[in-house]
Each structure stands twice: as C-alpha cells, then as structure tokens.
Amino acid sequence: DSGVTQTPKHLITATGQRVTLRCSPRSGDLSVYWYQQSLDQGLQFLIQYYNGEERAKGNILERFSAQQFPDLHSELNLSSLELGDSALYFCASSGPKRQGPYGYTFGSGTRLTVV
C-alpha cells in the first residue's frame, strides 16, 4: 500500500456520461497530481493542486475538472465522455518542499472504460 488511495479501481460507463474519480493523498502530503495513461499518449500530466489551490495545469480537456477539498482529498470530474477518454488515471501526492525532495507517491490508478 503506497498510502495514496484511489477509488474506484475500475469504471465502465457509456459515452456522454459523467464520472468522478477520487484520490486520498498520503498522510501529510499537501500536493495532489492527476495523470492520464493511455497507449497512444503515454503518461500525461493533467493538473496539480497544492493545499486546496490549483497550482499547475497540463493537457487537461475543458470537459475535465478537478478540485482539492479541505481534508486534502481530490476529485477528478470527467464529463461528456468519449471513447478516447478510456485510460488509466493516476493520482500522485508529494509533500511540501520543507520536507525534502523525497519524490512522489502514486496510487494504483482508476481504469476508465468508455463504451
């Protein structure tokens, strides 16, 4: 167990639908990152939150949104789903700089299948 919890592990939904992926970071970590892993695009950074605030944005579609709550868990919302959104979605967390550059911890991912 890495300490980063993602739910659900698997999700199958139809095109046009909306889903929410959840991530609980490792205890004490303030940053949450979302990544998408697909066969054609590889691992792509989507968005980062730090202590509740959006810190950086990557290749995130307008149909996707995220937030980080006061208890530091984060949710990634995917709407108007298309077949091409089928992918593995990873969440990672890291601590603040004052704790040292010990790296990032990844969750086990949510596999989204859009049919």
Next chain:
Amino acid sequence: GDSVTQMEGPVTLSEEAFLTINCTYTATGYPSLFWYVQYPGEGLQLLLKATKADDKGSNKGFEATYRKETTSFHLEKGSVQVSDSAVYFCALSLNAGGTSYGKLTFGQGTILTVHP
C-alpha cells in the same frame, strides 16, 4: 518545453544479463530525475531518484547517475531477474516556485522482458 526521451523498446534479455535503458532529458531549469517501474496491472512505483549532478540513485540492484554534462540518467543493472520484467519510466521534475514541487514529465516508457 521540458521533455524526457527513453531508448526505444521493447527490451528482451535473458536472466543474469546486463541491463541498460538510456534516458536523456531537456529542461529549462535544474531538474530532479527519477526512474519509476510499473509491473503488470499495477501503478507506478519509485525505483530510484537523484536530485543534483553526479548523484547516484540506487535501489534493488538498479543504479542511475545524474550526468548534467550529457543531460542523461541511464538506468543499469548488472544481473536482471525474471521478476524485473516490467515497464520502466524515466521522469524529471523541476522545482516549482514557492512551497511545492512541480509536476513529473515522463518518458514514453521501456518494456523490459526477462526470460529464464
């Protein structure tokens, strides 16, 4: 922009063979460098890291040295095992301003298969 380039795979080796997976990077700043491993059906696990030039990261027999002059971070292992079969990702992170670390930028991944 920042990028990571890994040697093209897949790589197939016999058990006890020597492994090298090349990784080079382009970054506007002074990055930290990482190797992650992904076993079939699992998430990403940190294998090793290095945060400054000439640092050597090591773990489970794997090693990589941060070479600023050649902008490289090649992964090596002297004797691979069947259990090392996985996908290996090289990644970099630039220390973002303020209190948090920046995002990870990944290479495309290298599939390693080790046969008995």
